[in-house]
Amino acid sequence: MPLNLPILLTWLRIVAIPLLIAIYYLPADWATPHERDLAATAIFIAAALTDWADGYLARKLDQTSAFGAFLDPVADKLMVAAALIVLVELGRTDAIVATIIIGREITISALREWMAKIGAAKSVAVSMLGKIKTAAQMLAIPILLYYQPLFGVDMQRFGNWLIWIAALLTLWSMGYYLRMAWPEIAKRTAEK
Numbered sequence: 001m002p003l004n005l006p007i008l009l010t011w012l013r014i015v016a017i018p019l020l021i022a023i024y025y026l027p028a029d030w031a032t033p034h035e036r037d038l039a040a041t042a043i044f045i046a047a048a049l050t051d052w053a054d055g056y057l058a059r060k061l062d063q064t065s066a067f068g069a070f071l072d073p074v075a076d077k078l079m080v081a082a083a084l085i086v087l088v089e090l091g092r093t094d095a096i097v098a099t100i101i102i103g104r105e106i107t108i109s110a111l112r113e114w115m116a117k118i119g120a121a122k123s124v125a126v127s128m129l130g131k132i133k134t135a136a137q138m139l140a141i142p143i144l145l146y147y148q149p150l151f152g153v154d155m156q157r158f159g160n161w162l163i164w165i166a167a168l169l170t171l172w173s174m175g176y177y178l179r180m181a182w183p184e185i186a187k188r189t190a191e192k
Contacts, residue, residue, distance in 0.1 A: 002065050006058035009050040010068065013075040016047045017082045024086060034148060040086070041146040047079050048138050077105045083141045092144045092156070093163050100167045101137060104174045111181055120184045124177050133169035140166050 020043045023036050031039070054072060058064045084098040108124070115124050140162035143155050 002063075002067055004058075004063040004065075004068075005061065006054040006063050007065070007068050007071065009054040009057070010071045010075045013047045013050050013054075013079055016043050017078055019043055020047075020079075021082060021086060024090070037146055037148065041142045044079070044083055044142045044145055048142075051076055073109070077109065080137060080141065081105070083145065087141070087144050087163075090147075092147060093160065097163050097167045101170050104170045108174060108177050111177060115181055115184065118184065118188065120181075123180050123184060127173070127176060129169070129173045129176055133166060133173045136162055136169055137166035 020040050023031070023040050023043070026036065051072070054068070058068055081098075081102050084093065084101060087093040088095050088098050112121065112124050115121050140159050143159035144163060147156055147159070149155060
């Protein structure tokens with residue numbers, strides 16, 4: 001397993017997951033609810049920034065690797081899934097939203113793995129729609145973790161709107177990827 005700065009940043013993102021969860025299990029006298037929310041928000045934002053930084057550094061330092069290409073999306077999906085589960089537990093988002101987003105990630109990851117195995121990975125390469133979906137959820141999650149008014153803006157309402165938009169974009173992007181993969185799926189099904 002190679003170890004370089006981009007992969008180290010990815011591992012730090014994975015290590016941040018239990019920290020994000022543990023904040024909400026600290027003894028009550030250690031932190032106020034607002035301090036917990038603020039710490040969880042900071043951890044999530046820092047993790048999101050390392051996601052950008054590890055990809056940038058891997059290309060800039062010419063340290064891309066197959067292992068890094070595997071680990072990076074796994075770290076992203078784990079962080080998003082953990083944050084969504086925390087938000088459901090806190091009553092800040094609906095289980096249906098979490099199920100849609102996590103279910104799509106599992107489905108598309110499995111589809112990409114299968115498509116790579118049959119040599120058709122380009123059919124399900126990351127699209128602009130997938131990037132917009134990711135941006136919406138990466139903005140919605142820290143807003144819902146913070147959950148306090150900010151500069152007079154009701155962050156609860158704004159975060160809920162954004163997470164529902166992210167869920168709808170999630171379904172749309174899943175449909176897009178499945179449609180792109182359908183010719184290969186149909187072809188392989190007909191061969192059997």
